[in-house]
Amino acid sequence: MSAFTDLWSEIAPIGRAESGGYLRYALSEPELTLRDWFRTQAARRDMLVTDDGNGNLFAWRGEPWTPGTVLTGSHFDSVPHGGGYDGPLGIVSAFLAADLVDPSRRNIAVAAFCEEEGGRFGVPCLGSRLLTGAIAPEKAAALQDRDGVSFGEALGRTPAGQDARVSGLKAFVELHIEQGRALETPVGVASAIWPHGRWRMDFGGVADHAGTTRMTDRHDPMLTFAFTVLAANKEARLSGAHATVGRVQVEPNATNAIPSLVRGWLDARAADTGTLDQLVESLVKKVNERAGRDGTTLEVTPESVTAEVAFDEALAQRLSRVLGDAPILPTGAGHDAGVLSAHVPTAMLFVRNPTGVSHSPAEYASDEDCEAGISALAAILGDLA
Known part of the structure; x- marks a missing residue:
């Protein structure tokens, strides 16, 4: 098996429902299991893991929050009965891409953001909104799921809120499965997110x-x-x-x-x-x-x-050149990258989705395209770091 196939098989069963889709709500048992998996992967690579107090996890190859660090990663949580690739692909790819970058380049980190889908507490990108100050900690803490459990209760505390150190990052690059039918090559670059x-x-x-x-x-x-x-x-x-x-x-x-x-x-x-x-x-x-x-x-x-998010144009063009003039395309889907873009140069890589279906068990990417995405992300991390 390839490194991707091996690592992907470790998480594939976690949170899978009888429908074939996934029930990986934020801070639920399956998502907490994936967070433990995240810590294990970081430990295998001698990466220090920190929790920002908002439910977001970070694995650092160098000192935490060192200015100039290049951040990558995505999220574990899913929509109800969603696909397995939306989110986790970006985290698995981040660890494997970091493995391919010269170990001397220490300023690389991997993120697992909390409640990106808003499937449990109703507000999408909640973890990245808290990190960047886009939502007040008290308001976030009071959000409730359908069983009346608040985000603060599930988190075990009132969220810590904004961390100004995020503005010291050199860039954030999020790899994600493409959630439409616009990408005809294995890997593409995002230009913007629709409002x-x-x-x-x-x-x-x-x-x-x-x-x-x-x-x-x-x-x-x-x-x-x-x-x-x-x-x-x-x-x-x-x-x-x-x-x-x-x-x-x-x-x-x-x-x-x-x-x-x-x-x-x-x-x-x-x-x-x-x-x-x-x-x-x-x-x-x-x-x-x-x-x-x-x-x-x-x-x-x-x-x-x-609001509409236009990703850093210079960074997008740089990524496209590094990848041999990869196509640049907009998306109608929201992402943590869109929230971070107001604070740090941000870009996204898309991996081809041959079904064109997302938020569904039919969501899919071939192992070969996923491996191409990892190689692309490694090239970009190496270039930026």
């Missing part, structure tokens, strides 16, 4: 009996919610953007009862901020008009909104 966000939409109504309440007497929030899903799809298609409602909660959630509350989450993304803002504003206006006709209410709460 994107998550909005919680609470539709209020009046609970009543499904069998005895006349249709004309109903105040059914499910009708308003259903209109919203269809309207979001239409608005996105008209504007060339993306809109998804992939999560919903209903109260009282009974087959023979008209709901009193429907809560849905809108994920919206666009190539530019103006288009994204217009999509959300137009949708909310139309839904409010529909709520008026349905006799229901609408409350919209932005849970996380991220």
